[in-house]
Amino acid sequence: MTEFKLPDIGEGIVECEVMEWKIAEGDTIAEDQPVVEVMTDKALVEITAPEAGVVTRLHVAKGEMARVHAPLFAYRGEPQGGDGQGGEAQAESEDNTSVQAESAAEAPVQEPAEPVEPPSSSSEKGGAGRRVDFILPDIGEGIVECEIVEWHVAQGDEISEDQRLVDVMTDKAMVEITAPEDGVVAELYVAKGEMAKVHAPLFAYQVAGAAAGEAPAVEEASPPTPTRKSDSPAHTAASEGGKGPYGRIPASPAVRRLIREHQLRLEDIPGSGRQGRVLKEDVLSFLDGARHSGAVSAADSGSDSAGAESPAGTDGTARDEGEVRVEPLRGVRAAMARQMVAAASSVPHFQYGEEIDVTDLLALRGRLKPQAEARDVKLTLMPFFIKALALAIDEHPLVNARLNDEATEIHYPPHCNVGMAVDGKAGLMVPNIKGCERLSLLEIAAEVQRLTEAAREGRVAASDLKGGTISISNIGALGGTYAAPIINIPESAIVAIGKTQWLPRFDEAGQVVRRGIMTVTWAGDHRLLDGGTIARFCNAWKGYLEDPESMLLHLS
Numbered sequence: 001m002t003e004f005k006l007p008d009i010g011e012g013i014v015e016c017e018v019m020e021w022k023i024a025e026g027d028t029i030a031e032d033q034p035v036v037e038v039m040t041d042k043a044l045v046e047i048t049a050p051e052a053g054v055v056t057r058l059h060v061a062k063g064e065m066a067r068v069h070a071p072l073f074a075y076r077g078e079p080q081g082g083d084g085q086g087g088e089a090q091a092e093s094e095d096n097t098s099v100q101a102e103s104a105a106e107a108p109v110q111e112p113a114e115p116v117e118p119p120s121s122s123s124e125k126g127g128a129g130r131r132v133d134f135i136l137p138d139i140g141e142g143i144v145e146c147e148i149v150e151w152h153v154a155q156g157d158e159i160s161e162d163q164r165l166v167d168v169m170t171d172k173a174m175v176e177i178t179a180p181e182d183g184v185v186a187e188l189y190v191a192k193g194e195m196a197k198v199h200a201p202l203f204a205y206q207v208a209g210a211a212a213g214e215a216p217a218v219e220e221a222s223p224p225t226p227t228r229k230s231d232s233p234a235h236t237a238a239s240e241g242g243k244g245p246y247g248r249i250p251a252s253p254a255v256r257r258l259i260r261e262h263q264l265r266l267e268d269i270p271g272s273g274r275q276g277r278v279l280k281e282d283v284l285s286f287l288d289g290a291r292h293s294g295a296v297s298a299a300d301s302g303s304d305s306a307g308a309e310s311p312a313g314t315d316g317t318a319r320d321e322g323e324v325r326v327e328p329l330r331g332v333r334a335a336m337a338r339q340m341v342a343a344a345s346s347v348p349h350f351q352y353g354e355e356i357d358v359t360d361l362l363a364l365r366g367r368l369k370p371q372a373e374a375r376d377v378k379l380t381l382m383p384f385f386i387k388a389l390a391l392a393i394d395e396h397p398l399v400n401a402r403l404n405d406e407a408t409e410i411h412y413p414p415h416c417n418v419g420m421a422v423d424g425k426a427g428l429m430v431p432n433i434k435g436c437e438r439l440s441l442l443e444i445a446a447e448v449q450r451l452t453e454a455a456r457e458g459r460v461a462a463s464d465l466k467g468g469t470i471s472i473s474n475i476g477a478l479g480g481t482y483a484a485p486i487i488n489i490p491e492s493a494i495v496a497i498g499k500t501q502w503l504p505r506f507d508e509a510g511q512v513v514r515r516g517i518m519t520v521t522w523a524g525d526h527r528l529l530d531g532g533t534i535a536r537f538c539n540a541w542k543g544y545l546e547d548p549e550s551m552l553l554h555l556s
Contacts, residue, residue: 350525473485
């Protein structure tokens with residue numbers, strides 16, 4: 001029987017309320033099946049099953065508070081039949097579910113009289129000297145893997161409960177993983193820059209309180225070397241006799257079927273999973289390597305003499321010594337790529353450009369800046385852009401609306417939540433300020449400052465990334481006069497702001513004067529917004545910015 005512990009949901013949350021159980025005791029569950037909804041102080045989070053099994057107990061009732069790292073429910077892992085293997089069970093689940101499930105491949109499963117506890121997989125305190133595998137928790141929002149950005153501990157380091165251990169990057173934000181209890185780091189399974197799987201072991205530690213000289217429950221292994229899979233403990237376990245900790249190499253039925261189809265031997269394939277587990281990716285990599293080796297051997301067999309004479313190619317020209325550097329597209333940048341492709345391919349964009357004279361706005365900001373600084377708030381032009389936007393949307397609410405997925409209904413949000421595109425170290429992020437129509441300039445400025453700093457560090461809360469209704473891209477802060485932005489779907493409009501330039505203009509008397517001119521370019525969803533709608537809306541926004549004192553008439 002396995003105890004499922006409430007994972008670390010992040011953002012310093014230590015407990016949450018159980019809103020609804022989607023399962024009951026005795027129910028059969030499948031891997032990644034939603035089992036319970038919990039409410040934190042920020043959002044509703046859905047917890048999924050780590051593997052297939054049968055629910056044996058619900059520890060926390062609906063409406064009660066569940067604590068992070070405490071048991072949430074218990075289940076018994078179920079074997080999976082398959083592929084002529086005599087009902088072979090899936091070998092060694094990613095979170096060490098039970099000895100029963102692990103040995104199911106060699107013999108029929110017998111229901112034990114007493115529940116069998118998983119070996120060294122629990123993180124409950126006590127049991128001095130135990131080695132515990134920390135399982136990467138479900139970070140929510142359907143995320144199944146994340147990139148290791150920075151380890152703050154190393155093998156052999158002592159750790160304390162809730163100590164910051166590692167920063168991981170999902171496709172939405174940076175998440176901080178903390179220690180579940182006191183102990184000593186035994187092994188880091190995933191190196192910096194590599195991808196860690198949800199529900200898979202992230203690191204191992206020895207529980208605090210071990211007596212001097214006492215051997216740990218699980219033998220420690222040296223840290224894996226990410227660049228050489230053959231040197232990893234996983235490969236060592238697979239290559240030494242081809243046996244894992246239970247007398248065989250762990251591999252799922254699907255992987256074994258793939259190996260049979262290509263007439264391979266399981267013992268020949270380096271396993272990158274925990275304790276030598278051979279994954280589908282390992283088989284595909286092995287096949288690619290075999291094909292590449294065969295191609296190289298065929299080429300070398302006919303050109304040994306020529307290759308020995310000089311490094312020249314077949315045409316006599318010198319080979320290029322440089323190599324293309326390949327970097328995987330991950331995290332926020334990968335999410336941005338998917339979002340932009342979806343927006344550009346599914347939304348017909350309508351572009352509209354305008355010039356705005358911000359001379360008076362610059363003067364007003366200069367007068368108000370010292371008062372904002374006295375309250376530790378940095379007052380830029382962005383709060384004025386946002387407040388004016390909210391006022392213009394009050395006059396033209398269609399620009400703040402959106403279409404449903406079938407493009408059959410127009411949905412009008414109750415608030416104006418303005419997103420800001422921020423160029424952070426993790427990539428482009430667009431946090432949004434909620435309810436701008438009811439916030440003062442000073443309150444908006446404080447939110448701009450908070451979200452900008454968080455986005456540049458890649459630590460924006462998930463709640464700040466959701467619910468945007470319209471976006472601003474201040475590309476002019478970096479340089480550039482014009483830009484053609486892509487809509488941040490499902491929103492219907494976005495504006496790109498160019499840099500402010502001091503340019504000559506004619507005044508009412510026909511005299512040339514020096515004015516601060518800023519260019520803006522709007523992009524609108526042409527299924528919902530036509531040129532006249534965007535033009536009238538932009539004129540209203542422009543009016544507030546060119547005559548900023550007029551905003552006072554509309555402040556509540």
